[in-house]
Amino acid sequence: MNTPSELFYTKEHEWVKLDGDTATIGITDYAQSSLGDIVFVELPESGMNLSQEQTFGVVESIKSVSDLFSPITGEVIEINNDLNDAPEKLNEDPYKNWIVKLKVSPELNREHLLNAETYNDYCLNNN
Amino acid sequence: MTELKTTALYHTHENLKAKLVPFAGFKMPLNYSDIKTEVAAIRNKAGAFDVSHMGIVEITGDKINEFIDHLITNNYSTLKNMKAVYSPIINEKGGIIDDLICYKINQKNAYIVFNASNIEKDLNWMNQVNQDFNNQINFISDQTGLLAVQGPEAFDILIKEFNFPTEIKDLPPFSLQEITFEGETLLLATTGYTGEKGCELFVPNNIIADFFAKLVEFGVTPCGLAARDVLRLEVAYPLYGNDLTINHNPYECGLAWTVKLKKENFLGKTAIENKKTKVKLKKFVLDKKSIPRQGYKVLNENDREIGVVSSGTFSPTIEKGIAMAHIETVAISETENYYIQIRNKKVQATEITGNFLD
Numbered sequence: 001m002n003t004p005s006e007l008f009y010t011k012e013h014e015w016v017k018l019d020g021d022t023a024t025i026g027i028t029d030y031a032q033s034s035l036g037d038i039v040f041v042e043l044p045e046s047g048m049n050l051s052q053e054q055t056f057g058v059v060e061s062i063k064s065v066s067d068l069f070s071p072i073t074g075e076v077i078e079i080n081n082d083l084n085d086a087p088e089k090l091n092e093d094p095y096k097n098w099i100v101k102l103k104v105s106p107e108l109n110r111e112h113l114l115n116a117e118t119y120n121d122y123c124l125n126n127n
Numbered sequence: 128m129t130e131l132k133t134t135a136l137y138h139t140h141e142n143l144k145a146k147l148v149p150f151a152g153f154k155m156p157l158n159y160s161d162i163k164t165e166v167a168a169i170r171n172k173a174g175a176f177d178v179s180h181m182g183i184v185e186i187t188g189d190k191i192n193e194f195i196d197h198l199i200t201n202n203y204s205t206l207k208n209m210k211a212v213y214s215p216i217i218n219e220k221g222g223i224i225d226d227l228i229c230y231k232i233n234q235k236n237a238y239i240v241f242n243a244s245n246i247e248k249d250l251n252w253m254n255q256v257n258q259d260f261n262n263q264i265n266f267i268s269d270q271t272g273l274l275a276v277q278g279p280e281a282f283d284i285l286i287k288e289f290n291f292p293t294e295i296k297d298l299p300p301f302s303l304q305e306i307t308f309e310g311e312t313l314l315l316a317t318t319g320y321t322g323e324k325g326c327e328l329f330v331p332n333n334i335i336a337d338f339f340a341k342l343v344e345f346g347v348t349p350c351g352l353a354a355r356d357v358l359r360l361e362v363a364y365p366l367y368g369n370d371l372t373i374n375h376n377p378y379e380c381g382l383a384w385t386v387k388l389k390k391e392n393f394l395g396k397t398a399i400e401n402k403k404t405k406v407k408l409k410k411f412v413l414d415k416k417s418i419p420r421q422g423y424k425v426l427n428e429n430d431r432e433i434g435v436v437s438s439g440t441f442s443p444t445i446e447k448g449i450a451m452a453h454i455e456t457v458a459i460s461e462t463e464n465y466y467i468q469i470r471n472k473k474v475q476a477t478e479i480t481g482n483f484l485d
Contacts (some may be wrong), residue, residue: 037162077284
């Protein structure tokens with residue numbers, strides 16, 4: 001399982017990369033591997049305001065439907081439209097192929113986010 | 128929680144690194160590799176499933192024809208030796224108890240194979256019905272396993288690598304043949320749940336692990352329940368619990384062809400002779416961007432709910448969302464366009480006849 005150390009994680013198996021007031025969000029390697037062949041991604045609209053834990057999209061594999069939960073509060077500023085035509089990119093490289101970018105407040109609460117080590121332990125204990 | 132049962136191939140599945148999940152009281156492989164690969168193997172070459180979780184009874188006795196003809200809606204007594212028939216069994220209200228396959232060895236010997244999820248219910252039902260016929264019904268799943276070997280090259284591999292007789296290629300569907308393999312007798316049936324050429328094999332449990340390992344060694348892809356469900360839906364075969372339920376009669380699930388009202392009598396006959404068909408099972412295909420799932424609502428142009436999806440998936444073979452749905456009979460004549468509610472979107476669904484690969 002690939003869990004880059006520079007990212008933050010959630011128990012819903014999303015990753016967050018924080019860079020100034022931009023948060024880039026995707027699903028983890030563990031998530032894509034558990035889901036199997038991803039065949040559809042439903043993306044949010046640009047400009048949408050998301051609060052922490054709000055669902056903002058859906059990832060479907062051949063046999064499953066999973067909601068995407070926003071790891072943090074922010075406004076959608078960019079969506080990865082490549083995923084409309086090539087949802088399988090999430091299987092191929094879930095960290096390069098991000099899903100949305102949010103504009104977040106600099107005083108963002110990040111206490112609930114897990115570091116790579118804690119997330120790894122969480123996955124191992126829930127497998 | 129009661130402990131999950133396993134088949135004789137459990138360790139084989141573990142060794143093949145299958146993802147094992149609870150299914151109908153058994154711990155069974157959901158997939159070994161990925162679903163797309165497994166589905167493609169069956170469509171283009173050959174794949175094998177362990178279906179030993181299914182219930183198997185062997186019936187011996189003098190009144191098997193009478194018993195099975197009373198039990199099922201389809202014809203059994205007119206069946207020739209070494210032939211099989213698919214049928215639902217229904218209760219006194221016409222509701223489907225299960226769907227199964229009856230295999231006639233000869234007039235005094237038969238096998239019935241039925242769904243794992245219904246083993247106890249079916250055994251009770253069969254034993255009760257058999258009280259008037261006095262045949263012997265033996266549950267043999269603890270001695271005999273079942274393998275489905277399916278795909279365009281399935282027979283070639285069995286002939287070349289397992290020394291199966293070449294004439295198996297010429298057997299019509301729903302035929303049986305005894306095969307000798309390493310001193311054991313196997314029963315080969317040209318039945319399956321994928322729409323491809325191939326067979327289902329009754330294999331003694333003492334050799335089934337070796338047999339399965341040899342299949343894999345000779346290029347047959349091991350396939351799990353997930354691929355099996357996709358494959359059967361692509362060819363519009365119904366699944367008990369989804370498309371067939373106790374609340375539906377055979378006419379409501381596309382099984383009119385299995386009901387032989389000319390038969391003198393069978394369980395549930397009176398009920399379905401008089402029963403109204405409240406719903407019909409219809410098949411729909413969606414475009415690539417939408418995947419229908421079990422439980423999703425079917426709507427008409429005016430947003431009225433007129434049905435519900437009973438099975439839905441993404442088809443990797445045609446790369447589209449596909450579904451079967453129970454649609455209210457009264458709504459059918461006045462509905463031109465069907466839609467499926469997928470989260471907050473109403474997606475047009477195109478009705479098809481035949482199956483999704485036609």
